[in-house]
Amino acid sequence: MAGEYYDIVPKDQEANLKFRNELIRMGSTDKKAAEELHIMCARDILFYVNAFCWTYDPRVGDGVLPFLTYDFQDESLTDMEDAIGKRDMVIKKSRDMGASWMLLTVFEWRWHFRPNQSFLLVSRNEDYVDKPGNPKSLFWKIDFIHKYLPGWMIPRMTRTKLRLTNEDNGSTIDGESTTGDVARGDRRTAIGLDEFAAFDIDAGYRALASTRDATKCRIFNSTPSGTNNAFYDLANSETIAQLTLHWTRHPVKAADSYENSEGKTRSPWYDEECKRCANPQEIAQELDIDFAGSDYQFFDVLIIDDLIKNTACNPYTVGDLKHNAITGMPEEFEQMPKGALRLWVHPDAHGELPSDRRYVIGADIAAGTGSSNSVLSVGDCKTGEKVAELVSPNLRPDQLATYAVALAKWFKGNDSGALIIWEAPGPGRNFGDRVLELGHRRIWYKKEQNGKLAKIPGWWPTKDEKRVIYSEYRKALSTKHFINRSADALRECKEIIFAATGWITHSRSLRTIDPSGARENHGDRPTADALLWKGMQKVPSEKPAEVGSPSGTLLWRREQVEKRKRKALEW
Numbered sequence: 001m002a003g004e005y006y007d008i009v010p011k012d013q014e015a016n017l018k019f020r021n022e023l024i025r026m027g028s029t030d031k032k033a034a035e036e037l038h039i040m041c042a043r044d045i046l047f048y049v050n051a052f053c054w055t056y057d058p059r060v061g062d063g064v065l066p067f068l069t070y071d072f073q074d075e076s077l078t079d080m081e082d083a084i085g086k087r088d089m090v091i092k093k094s095r096d097m098g099a100s101w102m103l104l105t106v107f108e109w110r111w112h113f114r115p116n117q118s119f120l121l122v123s124r125n126e127d128y129v130d131k132p133g134n135p136k137s138l139f140w141k142i143d144f145i146h147k148y149l150p151g152w153m154i155p156r157m158t159r160t161k162l163r164l165t166n167e168d169n170g171s172t173i174d175g176e177s178t179t180g181d182v183a184r185g186d187r188r189t190a191i192g193l194d195e196f197a198a199f200d201i202d203a204g205y206r207a208l209a210s211t212r213d214a215t216k217c218r219i220f221n222s223t224p225s226g227t228n229n230a231f232y233d234l235a236n237s238e239t240i241a242q243l244t245l246h247w248t249r250h251p252v253k254a255a256d257s258y259e260n261s262e263g264k265t266r267s268p269w270y271d272e273e274c275k276r277c278a279n280p281q282e283i284a285q286e287l288d289i290d291f292a293g294s295d296y297q298f299f300d301v302l303i304i305d306d307l308i309k310n311t312a313c314n315p316y317t318v319g320d321l322k323h324n325a326i327t328g329m330p331e332e333f334e335q336m337p338k339g340a341l342r343l344w345v346h347p348d349a350h351g352e353l354p355s356d357r358r359y360v361i362g363a364d365i366a367a368g369t370g371s372s373n374s375v376l377s378v379g380d381c382k383t384g385e386k387v388a389e390l391v392s393p394n395l396r397p398d399q400l401a402t403y404a405v406a407l408a409k410w411f412k413g414n415d416s417g418a419l420i421i422w423e424a425p426g427p428g429r430n431f432g433d434r435v436l437e438l439g440h441r442r443i444w445y446k447k448e449q450n451g452k453l454a455k456i457p458g459w460w461p462t463k464d465e466k467r468v469i470y471s472e473y474r475k476a477l478s479t480k481h482f483i484n485r486s487a488d489a490l491r492e493c494k495e496i497i498f499a500a501t502g503w504i505t506h507s508r509s510l511r512t513i514d515p516s517g518a519r520e521n522h523g524d525r526p527t528a529d530a531l532l533w534k535g536m537q538k539v540p541s542e543k544p545a546e547v548g549s550p551s552g553t554l555l556w557r558r559e560q561v562e563k564r565k566r567k568a569l570e571w
């Protein structure tokens with residue numbers, strides 16, 4: 001319970017110090033008063049914090065300060081305490097908002113005043129969990145709280161490395177790093193995972209999985225660190241309680257706030273902090289709680305945001321293209337609210353699509369295991385618009401290929417079907433085999449340095465070639481030569497980053513838990529769209545008639561194969 005006695009606590013620092021000294025004197029000289037104060041603290045966490053707890057800030061004097069909470073901290077402490085034993089919570093924060101101190105104080109308060117509580121503190125390495133003399137250590141902060149409590153307030157306790165036991169009520173706080181499967185087989189009242197975005201990618205997802213059954217309450221606390229981590233997923237989940245501690249909630253930091261010409265809230269404090277930050281990524285991470293901005297992004301966020309606002313729109317219809325799973329022949333388009341296929345074009349009364357144009361399909365292929373999406377993007381070469389988008393995490397490469405062929409036959413336009421272009425490595429091999437098996441020949445073949453076409457269809461990326469197609473796609477978006485109506489696809493552009501490997505890649509492709517085995521090929525919508533644009537730039541040209549070998553001969557048959565390949569490439 002919070003607030004029962006809190007209103008009697010003076011918040012002016014000088015008055016508060018006098019109030020604290022008087023309470024300490026009363027408790028030291030009067031056993032009954034000490035018991036009553038103990039009960040008051042047990043009933044009201046905000047009274048306990050503001051009357052007895054201290055915090056540490058080496059930038060001010062000797063660093064020892066009374067813990068005097070702001071209104072947003074009152075709300076935050078209450079929300080955290082209420083979540084314990086009931087629900088998971090994500091704390092998204094700007095730097096220096098007191099989030100770690102608040103989380104640890106809530107755990108300590110429960111440990112102090114509630115029987116048989118069992119807490120676990122987790123950070124990315126053991127020194128950040130419990131290292132004597134290190135203020136960054138979680139247990140150091142708890143030890144600091146106890147150091148400045150009056151003796152009559154402190155329970156009998158046992159303190160060992162990575163463990164704190166309240167001998168009076170049986171409650172414990174343990175510590176663990178992410179070097180193993182955190183809390184596997186454990187049972188806890190709550191688990192606090194500090195600076196969760198900084199966890200190694202694999203360790204973050206392992207911790208997410210291993211702690212799931214250990215408690216009803218996991219509190220994930222962190223500033224953002226890009227989009228290629230578990231914290232990003234949690235922070236964008238609609239099923240987990242979210243607590244946002246943005247600097248604009250802090251009365252000192254937000255003093256004299258104003259809006260700049262772009263409508264962004266700033267303040268004198270914020271302006272000074274921006275000057276001290278090394279780069280825009282640091283501003284995004286430490287101040288703005290901007291996950292995408294804290295990556296080294298490939299696309300200009302302002303341009304993408306403008307496109308989302310001014311060119312994206314809801315699909316005209318949503319549903320599924322029914323097709324023969326054996327032949328890949330399209331049957332009918334069936335409208336359904338939660339269908340995987342979204343259309344920005346209207347089929348006519350007979351289910352037919354505009355026939356006076358040419359279409360291209362770009363494909364990004366995942367394993368179909370539910371870990372990441374496979375995507376088919378359809379573009380209209382006449383208008384430069386993306387007219388359809390299929391997104392599914394559960395289609396195997398061969399199933400996706402069958403669907404792609406069905407789409408190519410449906411979007412046949414004034415030709416024999418849409419051109420299909422995809423990344424050949426990884427699951428693209430199975431995709432390509434199935435496309436060929438179904439007899440669709442308007443497909444992409446890479447031209448080798450010797451001028452010949454590759455024997456295996458599909459687009460084969462190198463680091464430089466991937467940079468080129470993304471650069472061309474980025475330019476097409478900014479110049480509006482390519483119109484992408486899909487807001488989801490545009491938003492995902494913000495997740496395309498310069499990786500440490502030198503590749504331009506989707507940030508979440510860096511997860512090694514992706515079972516596709518094609519981490520650098522991961523890209524979902526932006527990759528499909530970039531390939532789509534590459535295919536759309538290939539316009540057929542008129543060529544003089546060729547003199548070939550006699551019809552029916554082996555050489556003639558080989559020439560026909562090469563002609564089909566060349567025709568596909570010319571698209």
